[in-house]
Amino acid sequence: MPIRSMRGALKALVLVAIFFAGVWSQSSGVIDDFIWYLPDVQYLAVQHIWLTLMSGSLAILVAIPLGIVLSRPSMARVAESLMQILNVGTTIPTLAVLALSMSFLGIGTVPAVFGLFVATLLPITRNTYAGLKGVNPALMEAAAGIGMSPMQRLFKVELPNALYVIFAGMRTALTINVGTVPLAFLIGAGGLGELIFTGIDLYDPVMMLSGAIPTALLAIVVDALIATIAFLVVPRGVNPGRA
């Protein structure tokens, strides 16, 4: 009982706080300031989404096959060392990756997409590899013993059973991707980073937040979207969400 009433009180308090924050922001004109940035936000958000889409889908298209290839028994010898290299690659800050790709590819969308692609590639590859390697060996023996070809084993047994882990990798990678796209502004690719960095430079919190809040919202939406896709795509028997 006391806990319940505490929670109730807390909820009421939060609602009151939100109400007064609303009153304050309306009276101080902050909301109007934000609305003034709306056209910019719209334009830059589309750019932002495009950067994520291009780099993200490219990364998925490369990372999953790469993970599959690395997980084949014939690759066992090189796979571990390659994964180590990829792991080291993950530790390089994305800003440094962007800087490197700029020095090769110049400025604009192409080097930005390339940099984001590299940063997104690694978590997906790693999860694909780990997911496939983590499939219960008994399943693999049963699949082989039943007379499935290596391809049938991959598509009917390995991938469906690793799918949840692969999706987890995509979810992490793409959420990070959305959060990293603002850096692409630094090499001239646009995106919501334009409002964030300019806002910082001009010491204009409203401008900065007009970039930061939509970026955060986008990240949440992407995360939820991929979670939903995973929920629908991963077979029911191996889907913790639908157990």
Place this chain on the structure above:
Amino acid sequence: MIRLDSLTKVFDTPKGAVVAADHIDMEVPEGEICVLLGPSGCGKTTTLKMINRIVKPTSGKVFINGDDTTGLDTQTLRRNIGYVIQQIGLFPNMTIEENITIVPKLLGWDKAKYKARAREMMAMIALEPDAFLKRFPSELSGGQQQRIGVARALAADPPVMLMDEPFGAIDPINRAVIQDEFLKMQQALNKTIMFVSHDIDEAIKMGDRVAVFREGKLVQYSTPDDLLAAPKNAFVESFLGEDRALKRLNLVKVREIVTDEIGTVTPSDTLETALAKIDNYGYQNAILMVNDRKQPAGIVSRSVARTTKGYCRDHFQTVPAVVGLDDDLRKAASLMFAHDQTWLPCVNDEGTVCGQITQRAMTSHLGARYRARQGDDRTPSPAIKE
């Protein structure tokens, strides 16, 4: 039929070559279950897995129904061999129906046929098709999962099955039930089966033949009864355990040692007649009383018959226990011990008395083979001497 011809597997390990299976020659006749038995690391599983090439043989050949499988491509070979493993290995991403129909699908059956087959298989393993086919393996108990595992292996009706400790991960009570179900199925299906086990009791129960392995070599290959009665050497003897004579009780049916001759009285006989019959037949304690349909109705004890006058119908005791002709000796012995009896009446399927089984008959039957073997030993033969 499965025939292994000098099948050998050598593993290259960092410590040097290890011979896991050393020139295994054996033949499992059609429709029989052969249990490969031995301690872990003895090569039984390796031998089994060489048949469907999960383990590639170093040398030697495998014949199935007389055909050399060496030239066959691996997938075709495996699709025609049912395979059941200890970890069950149902695919968790597929429904029960998809799991069962996977081999028929691989073989290109059409949809109506494999769907019907799935229902047929469910009926065979006594699980309700409508309740289970659409469920996922994780929603089933271990015992149910392994039944599905067996159904999956049998779905395409392969002539040969390989089972790698299939019931090893199931609790003892369920294991006994599944074993019985499986034996019943096998009576109808008549598959040729190789079955790996490390459990001597399971081997005796399931096997038409038992192959005992040790350190990669086939030590003894014989029927369970022969194995228990005449272990070839000290290793087999110790592996079978000191109570191996008792294990044979499982293998012998009452039918085999029952004597037709049994003296009985009827309720209308006098106790004098009863006493006379007891003495005539040489019974020590009592005589069986049967009713007019020749069913056991009671026993009249010698002491009562000697000291009392009257009719049997007024002076009998209840029959302590009876055994059926198809019961095994283990049950008969257990009943004798439980009721402190040296003999039990035997009844046939209709419940009419058809003979008796005595402790003497049981012990002399079990002992006969040992005595015969000791006789062998006196004439030294290199094969048995070890």
